Amino acid sequence: MTEQIGELNPPNRLMLTPGPSSMDPRVYRALATPLVGHVDPWFRGCMDDVQVLLRQIFQTENRITMPLSASGSGGIEAAVVNSLEEGDEAIIAVNGVFSDRMAVIGGHTAAKITKVEAPYGKPVDAEDVRRAGKGRKIKMIGFAQGETSSGVLTDVDSFRAVADELGALLVVDTVASLAAVPLHIDRQRMDICFSGTQKAISAPPGMSPITVSPRAEEAFRTRKTKVQSWYFDLTTAMNYWGKDRLYHHTPPVSLIFALREAMRIVIEEGLEARWERHRVNALALVAGLEAMGLEMLVKRPADRLPTVTAVMIPQGVDDVKVRNQLLDEFNIEIAGGLGPLKAKIWRVGLMGHCSQKPYVLLFLAALEKVLLDQGVRVPSGAGVGAAVRSYTNVDTAAAVSR
């Protein structure tokens, strides 16, 4: 009981992980701003600001738009348990750990869940979902626009078309894609969309932005039973974030300050510019990795999520040794694989603040050193060289199109 715990003194990492991402110094400053109370009249205005910014980033006018006081997985739970109750059926498109999590959480409800699967590394074909739902009453279709565990991007519109045919609510996981990949909630008519703060928004982890269409809100109103979670009941949680500001629970004020600042940075850059930055840096990273002789898990370039690049670990190379050397020698963190992809892939995150040319070039150079030390034959300078040429090609194309 008398163990002494020393000063907080973490290493200074560059986080090229699929979240959390390293943050802009302005966000740290906002995070450390002296607290105010969650019912302080000033804070009500701050909440308005957060909602204005969230609606801009989600590109929506949805009334229910707020950051949940939970991680992205809390966002999954909120989306699922508000949509489903006994007697309902849902189809979840599963192509990774996080889309599977949506099905797992569905399994905690009394609804009937059907999984439509694709191999990790590919998007689920919307056609397969259509077939699975044919002739059945489907309440909800869920999928991940960006599957963090495998780095796969899934096209929203084809799923919307199927959901329209089946009369289902469309629930979209954008934890790894929001503010990095084109997304228009209202125009693409998504019904519930949730995300995380620690990915391409580059705020600290701990909140899950969520937005709910009027149609989904109406579906909540006509439920026969209570939402099985009090904490994640979006209707009552919104009473606090809505115009009445009715107390529900104490939100993480400091995280809200930081989220507000991180979103200001997103809007200052502009969504289009931010999407393009993520695209260009991911292209350069992949060009570099391929030039080093590494293979991507996701074969079709169009299926690659720009925020998470999944690289196959070469035969005979020790997953953990490589990642530990990157940490110890370069203070760079990348992630390993999850579930069936454990020890099979590395996941390199280029999210928000971390999607930067200097980090891409540094990472490729550091990886070359580490792979060489681990006995992998890597052509000298090939990774950095290919990334540089990728950037130059993009610049040239842009100059021509001007």
Add this chain to the structure above:
Amino acid sequence: MTEQIGELNPPNRLMLTPGPSSMDPRVYRALATPLVGHVDPWFRGCMDDVQVLLRQIFQTENRITMPLSASGSGGIEAAVVNSLEEGDEAIIAVNGVFSDRMAVIGGHTAAKITKVEAPYGKPVDAEDVRRAGKGRKIKMIGFAQGETSSGVLTDVDSFRAVADELGALLVVDTVASLAAVPLHIDRQRMDICFSGTQKAISAPPGMSPITVSPRAEEAFRTRKTKVQSWYFDLTTAMNYWGKDRLYHHTPPVSLIFALREAMRIVIEEGLEARWERHRVNALALVAGLEAMGLEMLVKRPADRLPTVTAVMIPQGVDDVKVRNQLLDEFNIEIAGGLGPLKAKIWRVGLMGHCSQKPYVLLFLAALEKVLLDQGVRVPSGAGVGAAVRSYTNVDTAAAVSR
């Protein structure tokens, strides 16, 4: 869609509320420490530290001891949904909004919930719980040691005795009491105990420390059905906080840094010294308020929670006007009443970092000014004078006992 959101520029408040409390500058510094990843090997050690400190503060050796990634209300939900399933019966002792919330959340489960109530301002008599449970199979008894909404302290031991008789798990809400009021999880044999970080620990809001006895853990293992919440399933959440560090969800790293620092401060002060500090400052506050002619909601001094003092609003005085003037003229936030106590009481919080002599004296002086302006006849300087004398009496008693 083009509304400009300006710089973050909150007022600098002294938060004499029932949470969040103002924080030590060291905690802000920890909060703004550059992030590391949640699976970084260094962070695993940081998690160990947090658990060592939590066990010291809870005074327990319980394996399941961790901060949940949610507010204190999330802690209520976790305690309730892990304990209860269809076919179970629970008794909740309700004497305020937060103990009632435990019953409300119970109402989202398939278990049968019986409320045993006391008027807000009094503890529930454990004898009434015994009577209600007599001859029935009760799975869980829940109550709040500190009821934040009314400032009532409830004796743990009498509830433990009843739970023993009925063979029930004892679930204790210590959101407003942990680190401020004597509490020994193991010695007092509480089964599940949850708290909040933003109260007497004076870390930022956003996490709910929780601890689970081996007996309750065994009860979780023998459940017939899944826990209805995936996010709040304590068994799988503990797989991340346990020795395997299996990924569950991304925790709020920055909040964990801040919590670690805030708990170091708690341990540096010492639990006994901290309890005594809360006691002495609450005594002085009450002495001051009574000398100003104000009445306490909680009549019996032994029932008063030292962290939250509930003061009756004098006849004809406008609740909101007084609180707004305190904010505008003195930058001091206190809280109003909740639910049936709305506009009937003020709640003055002296929690953690805020339980300090200078704040007590400043508050009493500011309140005198505001009440006078609002037309209340207040004896000149009586509040401050009585508080000063209360402190002197404590010092004299301590000197005599030495």
